[in-house]
Amino acid sequence: MKKLEQFLTQIFVVGFGLVMACIVILFVSKEPFTAIKYFFLGPFSSRYFLGNMLSYTIPLIVTGLAGCVSFSASVWNLGLEGQMYFGMLCGTYCAYCLSSMPAVFAVPIALLVAFLAGGGVAAISAFLDHKMHVDVMVSSLLLANAIYYIVNFVLEGPFNDPASGAGVASPRINKSFMLPQFFPPSDLHLGLFIALALVAVVYIMMEYRILGYEIRITGKNPLFAGYGGINTSRVAAQAMFLSGGLAGLAGTIDILGTQGRMLAYMSGFGWDGISIALIARNNPITTVFVAFFFAFLQKGAENASLFSDISPDIAQIIQAAILFLVTGEALFDFLKKRKRLREETR
């Protein structure tokens, strides 16, 4: 019953997104039907577009997972973007430094470093919450904003490739470190399987591991968890660390699979991760589909902008609208309860 209801809301959200897309296009385009056609069919029209859309899905799956882990514990990690950005920088720098190593060692080390870096940033928020009762939601969000500038500074200066010129970027990492691309001419790469493996890992952790049980129970009712003897601040910190770590991995996997270097003033996967996890209701498996849907919106919009007169930014508009719809729900619950109380005494 409840499950069905959830599924229907998710379908509704997707439908809403698509309808929104059509409406926005109708408003902004002079040739709306062409635009709509490219929007919906473009991403599927060739191996190249299809592969790139799937490739774009990869980091979204991983940031979505990152969101799932912390939100399951009712820890509102809104700083996925910052954790990812910092993880990316550390991962790329590490890969760059290890240039002379064989890839079998260098790549796992770079990924591990990215995981620890992202987790480390998240741990700061967890620590502030535990020691000084600074809300994780606030501290992680503020940190994300600060990190954005710090990392860009590093990419502009100390870790800059002068050859990149105006498109500020880090030096390239060793070509042999790149994850193999297997769907030419697109840049779909092996990271897809890493992401799916992470989905399995997170799913199994949440359902079959002690920590997963602790995270779920703490998220559902912290008073009950504490009563049962669960150390809720430890669990919250663990969830936060894992979440940040996954975010850190997300960006680094993308770099190892597509660009081969880190571009400054870029990204956004972290922000999307928040919406994806919320829509997927913290379910790792649903996350895959929602991530795909987000990638489709993005790539559909890019496609439509290539072949007609609209701007790719409409993807953001639609995603923002969806986010409003979904985050409104927490508020709904409160309003519903209030409404029920009101109704009973009308």
Place this chain on the structure above:
Amino acid sequence: MRSYLEMTGICKTYEIYGTQIKALDQANIQVKKGTVHGLLGENGAGKSTLMKILAGIEKKDAGTIYFKGQEVELNNASQAAALGIGMVHQHFSLIDEFTVEENVVLGIEPTSFLGVINTKQMRENVAKVAEKCGFELDLEAKVGSLSMGQRQKVEILRVLYSDPELLIFDEPTSVLVDQEIESLLKVISLLKSQGKTIIYISHKVEEILKITDEVTVLRAGKTVETGATNKLSAEKLVHMMVGKYIPLEVPKELQKAGKVLLEVRNLNVRKGMVKAVNNVSFELRAGEIVAVAGINGNGQQEMVEAILGFRKPESGQIFLGDKEITSLTPRERRQMGLCYVPEDRIQVGSCSTANLAENIVVDRYFKAPLARRGWLNLKTMHDQAREMITKYNIKATRTDCLVGTLSGGHIQRTIIAREISADPKILIACEITMGLDVESARYVYDVLLEMRKMQKVVLLLSSNINEVMSLADRVLVIHEGKIVAHLTGKEGFSKEEIGEYMLGLKRQNGIKLEVS
């Protein structure tokens, strides 16, 4: 001529993962105008469900409802409210962040210019209703900071404030102390004399005999008996409720207390600015049941929380056996055999959105045989849950049903099942029989007495004075955070005496806290 209220052939089936649960199966009830009608039955009989249908909160699958001679469709709560039907729920639905008065007036706030809430008016109105009921409440306190008993009063005020003509009370007295119950019953009589009609759900025999004119009994979703109360004896009433005779006397054998199991020394606990517990010392010995008596909010909750490790004491020491546990975590204390049934069974004792098995293992999921090397053994977990369902008679068809779908009494049984099955040395039991039907309450008494026999110890916190009188070997009376009296069985204690100490009218000098 139809009665004032007639519900006939009401059916309601819930479905959980494909399993059908028949909550109501052709239930009937007829209520006359201006009477107090008792709705009785064992835990899970369908009482709350039937009343939720009448209040428009649940939808019936079949059946008809006649109200004041007319057939009515009750699709939502506002339709029922518009007809003048109001309900005090078994489980509170108050908003923690709002104050008492805001919660009471919610939805019908007195407004002045531009719809701004008229705070002064609101305060006066609420104070008037509260006074009428004889409830002492701080109207400006946030509901989140109140004890269960106080919340119950807020919930009652809410409904009285909206002034319906048919009032439903779903177990309103399970956390109220004697004096409060007294005044609630008075209010109900008053309402009745004003021509209002009341449906009253309770498991407490004395209340039912005292207040109701007629009773209807449900069993497994069916109406099995109805009748006038004045023809019933207490024994007969119990027989009607649970379908068998239950002796009301609790046999307690005399027994000598053993060695000290728990000792509290000079405990001080602060709650915000208030000194909630003031220099409390006592000891509990093996083979005892010790009651803590006190009006809600006199520090007993804070004291218990400090003993269990949920609240840091300001100073003082706590010993379990001869080991000091003052700085141990709640889990370490639990592992040493300290178990707890909390008074708030919905927000603390259980997790409504987790399933039965997950609820039952919360204190032991991390140890063999439930877990190994960080992996949960889900099969064992569900097997254990199934065992508990049978052993403790929990009405749940599946071990993966959410605890929130169980009836109030069965949620309580789930909590008790978990705590008792942990085989505690020391059980801190707050309102342990809250919401239980007579038979299961009796079962719990037997379990507690068995623990006593096995040289364990029970610290009993209960608003039910009869429970205290029939179970406790000793009574510690707490008033404003201090222990003001220590009554031992030998000297004897009476209800009245305990009451006087509780209200702070009397105080013992030179309290002797050891038992010789």
